[in-house]
Structures are given as structure tokens and as C-alpha cells.
Amino acid sequence: NAGNRLVKVDVFPMGIDYRRFASAVEDPEVRDAIRRFEKKLEGQKVILSIDRLDYTKGIPQRIQAFDLFLERNPQYKEKVTLILAVVPSRTGVEQYAQIKNRVDELVGKINGKQGNIGWMPIWYMYRFQSFHSLVALYNVADAALVTPMRDGMNLIAKEFLATKTDGRGVLILSEMAGASKELGEAIVVNPNNQDEIAWAIKEALTMPEEEQVERNRIMQKRLNRYNVVRWGTDFIDALSNVKKIQLALSVRKLTEEMQKKLIRSYWQSDNSIMLLDYDGTLVPFAEKPQKAKPDEGLLNMLDALGESPKTEVVIISGRDKETLDKWFGNRNLGLVAEHGVWIKDRGKPWETIEPLRDDWKEQMNPILEWYEDRTPGSFIEEKDFSLAWHYRKADPQLASIRARELKDELLQLTANLNLGILEGSKVIEIKSVGINKGRAALHWLSRGGWDFILAIGDDWTDEDVFAVLPESAYSIKVGLSPSKASFNLDSVWEVRSLIEGLVRV
Template structure:
């Protein structure tokens, strides 16, 4: 097995100087996090190989591309995706950072909805797809990372239907109210792009639920415990908080490089307590509130003057972008203001460093700090918080952590604050500095144990296991699909039979569902298929439907076929009148109709359909989320109300129906089966009412359930399109 990791950037940055290529290690949480897992793969007996696909960091001249490919592959197991500078500008600085980044971090006023950015986002995702197609192998597993490549899973799925694909989002996924701010076409294509994956991972349960809610509200797909069934494809959504390489950070504290750095820092800081923050320069990181919170702490706690030092390190990020430059200017001014106000000859309250901090100096600062102050306004996970805890060799130190970051769900022993409240930040700083050592050790011991157990290796292994688990489930379903071999046998059996009987459901089987039942009338293709099928020698075609007999007569009365209406209440044979299948009561309807009408009034877009022997509450045009919730509530209420009445409550596709308990398609079908000796029987249907029919068929009959679900039918087809193709093959 080979793991194909795909991200916007490679784990290396390529630099071109005087016509020569050099390589630098990439920065960022994704690279540092995944590198720990890849180191594990290289050093262990694992059978997994890997290759990392991404942009090399620069636009590369055509004549240097082959050299870069060769060296990247041999030296770093990497494969570059070449993207022109202008395309990268509109893709990365445009769509990704001017639209997705602010929206997903709850800064909607910063988003710039530019159609050209969207077009570029699509074209770059297609470029990644094309690059992957050149290197992918049949037994590869593709693992796509982050918001830059949300269209890529579907693009690969269209070319390689059987390749296992996983997608992990490292940022927050926003609530529906934020996500819906994207133009309708964009948000639908993004969700469909993500659903091309087999397995989709998020850092927190909140992000997973927000995604599932968006899929329901925008695409109409419901889920069962995180499992979404699309058209012939199973997708599982799960929560997997990313870990760190715990041992790497924990053991680094004792390295000579860190000890030397610690010695120099201690000499500079003397006996001062140290508060430490390290972040990328980004408006989402809450740095301004962090500094203001420290300022309030100094105002209210003069006893701590000259006894505490705040070290703030900010790494450059997205240089040149307006909001980032404005943020940096504000921070620079604040640092000067606070130092000018509080400092003395022998004390600088805030030490500010703007630049990248290498690994060993970072570990040294973690390890000497009494307090880590981490206060993003929004953050997908924030691995800095975990890294700080991992470096606490003596279990001392206090973590102050924003409740708006994913890590807060795992590190509950930290001092959790609201990053929008400067007063809370100031109070937390005081609490952290005054916390007894025993309490520090108690909290950090718990957090270290947790982080050590669920490190980046466990996280990655769980994710890959999740991908394979879904693929196994998909295989089991595919085994039930009507294969080419079985279809060929079915067609041959149909052709050589002396007497044929076909039961065909209508809605969802021959036609797609519509917002209103009256909008789902038969198109010319369906009428033509049924007409040609009914003229086949020695054949009886029975249209089985939950619709009323008047609608079936109006739509199909010109055809020479038989009917089952209202799920089996009525039957009609060719050339005869409609007949009831038994003595059916309707005295229960006046008692139940008011309940259904109450729900129709309560849920906009829903309505009640009354037939002679059944009633139904339809909610296909309602808000999918509230409609599903109200459907469950209505079903429970009806079941309780009808406990002593001889009726049955059914949940169909966006409908809750009540009918006589003795009525079903299976009983009605037996009337037609008993009319003669049929040596070929085929039944096709798409919902629970068709299960009654499937159960009544003889063992030699062919039965097909439309859709991806378990069934008493022998086989499945994905959708109504495949049903029409099958009928066409029978006729030919």
C-alpha cells in the first residue's frame, strides 16, 4: 500500500538561485504534524510507502521541472504540482485567503466574493487532479488535506471510482449560517467535492456536526451516525483531533541545543516569571486582545511589575495582504505603547520578536515559560498548546487557552477563557502566575498522559483505518449491485421465458422525486418504455404505486398495463374496473387528519395528501433539517395515537403515511402472481413499502431495490437512471 498525501504545499520549499535549485524544510502545523507520522513510517517495520503531492512554493521554469521532479522524489518522496504565478495568486491569496479563510474563521466581513477567484480555485483543483493521475497506482490510498483542495476528492473519484480517498480539514468548518454566505453554486460544488471522499475528518464534534448540517440543508442528504449515502457512494464523517509527536517534543527538552538556549535565556530573564506566546501573524489569532489583556493585568497588579516578562513571537504570514499588514501595524504600536508605559531601566514587560523561530529555540522558550498564553479568536486545533504541555518535563507551568480552538476540547485542565474578553485574559494571567505548583503538576500530568496516548501516529492510523472501513462497507454494497454478469443472465432469462410478470414502482424508481407529487408526472421516455414493454409477447406489466388511482389512470390510462394503487388498496387489471383488495375502513381518517394538518401548518413547505384509504404528510419542500425532526416527532405521535387502531404508520422518502394495516403491495401482488404460471418475475422498487412485495416473491424471482440500503431484494441499482437502462435492455 502507498499513501498519497496531497496538500497545497509540499513539506519542502524550493528556492532558485542563479539557476540552481535548493530545498528548505517547510513550515506550518500540517508539515510539522504529519512529518512525525512519516518519520514513524520510515523508521518502523510498516509496509506503508508514501509520496507527498503539492505545490513547491515557486513558479518553476519549464527547463527545470524534470530536475525538480527527480530530486524531489529521490530526496523527499515528494511530487511537485506546477502552477503559474498568476494562477497561484488568484487561487491562494484570492479564493483561499480572501474568501474561505475569513469565512471558516467567522470573519465574514473580510470575505471578497470574486467570481474570477472561484474559477481559479476550480482550475487549480483540476491541475492537482491531473498531476495525481500521472502517478497514482491501483492500490494507492489518497489522503487530501485542507480547505485549498475541497473539490479534489470528487475530481479524483470521477477518474478513479475505486481508489480509497480520505479528506481532513485542519481549519474549523463553520455553521450553516456562515457557510451559506457563499454563493449557491459555490457552496453546492464544495460540498459535492468533499463528498467524493470515502472518509472526511474534522478536529471536533462541532465541526463534524456543522458539516453534516450543511450537507442536509444544502444538498438534502441525511446521515445515519455520520454515514451519508449518496448516489451509489458511502461517505463517513468522523471526529479525529490531530495529535503531535509527543516524544519528539518531550525528549527535545534535554538536548544540548535546547539546554544552551535555556541557559542564555535564563541569564537574560533572571528570576522573572515568563509568559510565552507564539503564533503566525493573523487576524484570527487574537493577538491584539492578548496584548490588551496583559496590559489590564499590569494595570491591576502592580505587585507583579518587574517580576514578569511576556515574550511574544509572531511568524510572518501572507505578507502584503491588507488585513495582515493592518494587524501587524496595530501590534507594533501596542507593543511600543505598553513598553513605553510600564518599562523601566531594568525591566521590559513585553519582548516582541517578529520572525520564524527554529525548533530548538522554540522548545527552549516552551520549557522556561511559566505560562503559555494561547488566545485565538478561532482556530481549527492549535498544536502549539499541545506542544507546550509536551515540553513540561517537570509537569509545572500553566496553559491559558481560548475556548474557540479545537484543542480546548481535549485540554480541559487548562485555564479556558473567552478570547474576546480582555478582562478574562487578565484574570487568567493572574490565576496562572499564582497557581500552586502542586495544582500545576496535577493538571499537566493528566494532559500529558492524554496527549501521549493519542499522538499524531495514532491520529493518522485511525484516519487511514476509517478510510478502509468505509471501503469495506462499500464493497459489501457493491456485491449486491446488479453486476454485468447477473444483468446478462436476467436479460437472457427474460428473453427465453414463456410467461413474464414485471412489478415496477413509480416514484423514485422510474422517475426522480419532485418537490410536489403533481410535479412528478411521467416524461416521454418513461411512457415510451412502458408502452414498448407492455407490447412485448407474453408479458404482464404491473405499475405499483402509493399514488391514488385517479392519478395513475390520468397519467397511464392509455397504456395496456395493470396497476396497484395506494400501496395495495386498489388493483386494476387490463380492460377491467378498479377493485378494492379487501374491506377497508376509513373511520380513522377524521381523527388523524387534524394531527397531520397541524404539522403542515407548523412546517413551511409541507402539506397533507389525502387519498381514499390513506393519508400522508409530505415535507420534501421543507427545510430539510426541521422537516426530518418534525417527521420523527409526527411518527412517534401517530404510533402512540394509533396503538389500538388497525392502521400502519410508515416513514417513506420525505413523507409520513398512515394506511390500513392489512394493505400492502405484497398482498396486492399475490393477486397477479396467482393468475398464471409465470417463469420470469421481476420486481423493482425504492422504498420500505416495496419490501412487502419483495418478501412475497418466490425464490426464483428477480427483485431489485433502488438506492444504497439493506433490503429483502436480491440486488440493488443505484438510481432511476439505471432502472430505465435495464428496461431498455430487456426490450432490446
């Protein structure tokens, strides 16, 4: 939810025109090229390396790994050839010229050291390849060596597999290529580890044909199904779906006309209640929770509503009761702390909805501490009957990974402990099962007699409140996302504007 738009982040691994590459093997021009290559390479095992000239492709490291393979496996001398096809790239850039000089130097050195008058271990081609020549090279290769240092996807690996119509051939693939996440049946290697690549070359050359076919058929089926057409269709469908959701949510947006109707309903009521979340609803989120204190303007509005004899205002928060007492304890408000653990009627002491235990904290706290130590910027918040791990200030990428790991671990550990896991905005909280904001809201709603009910919240913990409301209630979700609420507002400031309108009544 970015402002007034829903933004979706997803993964769409790019496909290839699988049938074009597979069918091209039978093209007469390709068959002629295959025969020419096979004649030149007769009696040789063929390893293919094809890439555009780029520092991310790891071409020098690949050449050195092949040299290491020959050093360790002298029995393959005169029996294996590395076809090193390099496609020119950015020829006017000095850094790329340096890479080419390095490749030229390594090829010359290794051919001079390892080769002889009748055998050249590296067949070096520095030129653009036609489609027919490319397919022929893929087809004649016994193994493809695709080991970039960093690559978003790498379609060469996929094209190689598409041309292996008889199922034979082995793909050696860098773990740093995005394609490795799809092609797990390949021999996956660390491109920085020449020992590992040298081992993989031998593994590829000695792999039984039936194993080659078994591995390749699995990958080929996957690539044929998720081809370039499917990739494009999935992307457009996902984009269209987001727009449909945005349109549906825009229809639910609390318009100016609906706001006037809501305010008029409040004005005409005799017994009204407002159930308001705090963080992300009445105030923006802060890097540190203690900094999200209520400002004077908000307090004045809450006081004005709370002092009305016909209005009950309840703040339903995930905060601890000490903080809520400090900020709102002397005001004419109902309070709910720790997502429903503690409730406080106006002018009365705090009480729990039911007797609760907190001895489980001893088991859970060390786990949260482990994640706190390994996620700089995160911290633990301990409440009376819950524990929360906040990661708003942590590096977003690392925090996202750690949050998934922690949630998975906690779900397993708490399965038989009568504990629930709440995932809020940049926070994961552990608390007793059955305690939620909706149950706390029923403490007030069950009294009946309300002729105006308004509930506002911003995250999924507030959905429990929306779920227990009668149909006549006004429910508002802050942010553009699906919800049980009847309406949406874009931001805290729109909520404040609405409350200001209610105060003026």
C-alpha cells in the same frame, strides 16, 4: 453516492508526534534553553502566545486582552510576563506588513503604559523558533494563550500540552479552533470577547496545581493515544475501506451479461411481478416534489408492461395517494402510497392495510413548523396518515444540522406513540409503526405463483421490500451503497434502460 462512486466524508483531527515533544524536555539543549528563560523570567508568571503572523490568529486582540487583564488586576503588575512569539509569514504581502505594524504599535504602547524600568509586561520576539527553543518556551510557560479568530485545528495547543511532563500549566483555547472539540478540559473562550480572555488569564494564573494536573492528564492521555501516526493510519484505513466497499459493490453491479439473463428470465416467465419505487428510481429527484412528474417515455414503458397479461406492475412510493392517482390512476398498475399506508389493486379503490389514526398530527405539526421556519427552503408535506419535512432546497450545511436535531427530537417524542421516523433522501417523515413498503409488497407477493419477481428502489425505505423477497427474486438498489438487494445500478437512467429492455421482450 456520487455517480458510480461511494464518497465518504469523515473527520480526522490531526495529531502530533506526542512522544517527540514530551521526550524533548529532557534533551540537554532544551534544558539549557529552559534554564536561560527561567533566569530571565525569575519570579514571573509566564503566559505564552506563539503564532505565525496571520490575520486569522487574532494576535492584536490577544495583546489588547492582556492589557485589559493588567488594567483590571493591577496586583499582577511586575509579576506576570506575556511572551509574544510571532513567526514571520508572507513578508512580501502588504496586508501582512500592516498586521505586523499593528502588533509592533500595540506592544510598544502597552509596554510603555504598563511597564517600568525593571519590568516589561510583553516580551516580544519576531523570528523563527528552533525546535529546541519552541519546546523550552512551552515548558516554562504557566499558561498558553491560543486564541485564533478562526483555525481548522491548531497544533500549538497540542504541542504545549505534550511538553508539560509534570502536568502543570493551563491552556486557554479559542472556541474557533478545531482543537477545542478535542481539548474540552482547557479554558475555552470566545476570541472576539476581550473581557472573557482577560478573565481566563486570571483563572489560569490562580488555578490550583492539582486541578491543572487533573485537566492536563486527561488531555495528554487523549493526545498520546491519538497521535500523528494514529491520525495517518486512521485516514489511510478509512480510504482503503471505502475502496474495498467500492470493489465489493462493483462486483454486485448489474452487468450487461446479468441484464441479459434477467430479461431472458422475464421472457420465459408466465406470471411476473415488478415492484418499483418512484422518486430516485424511475425519475430523478426534483427540488419540488410536484415537479417530478412522469414523462411520456416512462408512461409508455409502464403502459406496455402493465398491459401484458402475464405482468403485474406495482409502484411503491412515499407519495400521497392523490398524486399517484393523478399520475397513474387510469393506468393498469398497482399503487402503494405513503410508504405502505395505502394500497390500490388494478381497477379497485384505495384501502389501508390496517385502521390508522391521525390525531397525533396536532402534536407533531407545530414541531415541524418550527424547523420549517428556521430552515429557509424547507417545507412540510401533509399526507393522510403521515407528515414529511423536506429540505432538498435548503442550505446543505444548515439543513444537515436541522435534520439531525429534528430526528433526535422526534425519536424522543414518538417513543411511546406507536409512530416511526423515516429518513429518506432529503426528507424526514413521521408515520405509524409497522407500516412500511415491505408489508405493502406482501399484499401482492403473498398471492404466490410468481415465477419472475423484480424489485427496484433507491433508499433505505426500499430495504423493507428487498427483505421480504424470495431468494429467486431479482432485487436492484439504485446507487452505489450497501443494500439487501442482490445488484446495483448507478442511476435512474440505467433503470430506465433496463425497463426499456423488458418492454422490448
